[in-house]
Amino acid sequence: MILYGGESTTLIIALLIITAVTLYIYLFFKSKSQNLPPGPSGFPIFGNLLSLEPELHTYFAGLAQTHGPIFKLWLGSKLGIVVSSPSTAREILKEHDTVFANRDVPAAGRAATYGGLDIVWTPYGPEWRMLRKICVLKMLSNTTLDSVYELRRGEVRRTVGYIHDRVGSKVNIGEQVFLTVLNVITNMMWGAAVKGEERESLGAEFREAVAEMTQLLGKPNLSDFFPRLARFDLQGVVKEMNALVPRFDRIFEKMISERVKKKEEKGKENESKDFLQFLLNLEEEGDSKTPFTSTHIKALLMDMVVGGSDTSSNTIEFAMAEMMNKPEVLRKVQEELETVVGKDNLVEEFHIHKLPYLHAVMKETLRLHPVLPLMVPHCPSETTNVGGYTIPEGSRVFVNVWAIHRDPSIWENPLEFDPARFLDGKWDYSGNDFNYFPFGSGRRICAGIAMAERTVLYYTATLVHLFDWTIPEGENLEVSEKFGIVLKKKTPLIAIPTPRLSNPDFYREN
């Protein structure tokens, strides 16, 4: 039989419709027979991909209203599971912690971290344990952080000097805080801070690159949902990531080679004491069971720069915006600082333990704006039962901590910024209470909590003790969010500083 133009098109369309309907029916019954969680209906082949909205955290929260605290989405051929209640989060992060301590590495994550060799993406096992131990004990422990307080202090002083030079004019608070945090981290890692004019230009470049990176990491990518198509990189996500990584890689390579040369010239006795030297020594010593290579070093440096900078600086930016939005809160923080620190003193890091109201401001900021609103997605290493449903091995599990933190059955007036709700000291960052866990919980809990806490409290305290802040005329003060793996303020916080304290020395760099 010969088919002509119109007939063959009709036949192809009919075949496509039959295939699509069959697939749809197959997936529907497969879901039923496997006892998968409920979820919105989707299209054949694409599943729910076509209806995803860019603000994934709010979109998922909306779906949970209809489908319940555990629901599924077909992301192409990949099954996504979203949990949005304390009890389901507990099952995943506590009761089945070991099974869910794995990651479903996205193509963007692999490209960003030399093939997923960092802490964030390494599967749960001996290599991850080794990397985490190195970081938590060597770079992010309280002892190490105490020993490098002068670095943080110096950077904060420098930022204060910069802001003071701009008294009465507009300051981009997020940008300044980012530069401060970045400088502290690079200083801790390889002992170098960016100064002078370079500070602004290089810092701005880094900030842009980190922001693009976290945005790409949060972007739904067809390559992850149709692994067979991954090599075509249809959305160009990997291509974009591959263009970003060399910006960091050049700096990492330069620091590593300079360090190796310095050690050769000056000998072991005179070697530096920073994190990079520690990592290089570890590489040199070698360990046949869990090898540690220079690529691991670069992947770890990437985790520290990316994981450590945007998270803390966005938290501070949100905290400042929320406080400026509620001047009575800002006033209370300033009053607390006046009582504990005094108007003739600078804030020092040791003060932060005596500032319960400021602590409450940080906690309330992370309740309303948990900077990793869906955590880093988890992935079960075996099929497991959660909330009465089957969660198949290899699914991508999103824990919507953002939705839990705004759940009206847990929080009174959940949308109101009210630090007082944290004053009774009931909630902490340990991840033991699944009503509040901005740093995650269980084995994969954030590795940098101690550093984040010091950074956010010390920097915020300094900004509001030394300056009053006003919004420039014509500018809008708002606190809306933009989704990415790291949540950002939709529009940057621009404000005008005025000095609060009379001693001019407080505004000089040293």
Ligand code: HEM
């Ligand atoms: C306010 C600041 C921060 C917040 C809210 C935050 C929150 C989180 C969250 C929610 C996770 C994922 C937990 C999970 O997947 O279950 C995470 C992971 C991680 N964070 Fe943070 N973080 C912050 C700052 C930092 C800092 C300063 C560093 C280091 C310098 C850091 C390093 C890491 C690392 C390495 C991981 C991966 C842990 C793993 O997979 O084992 N974070 N963080």
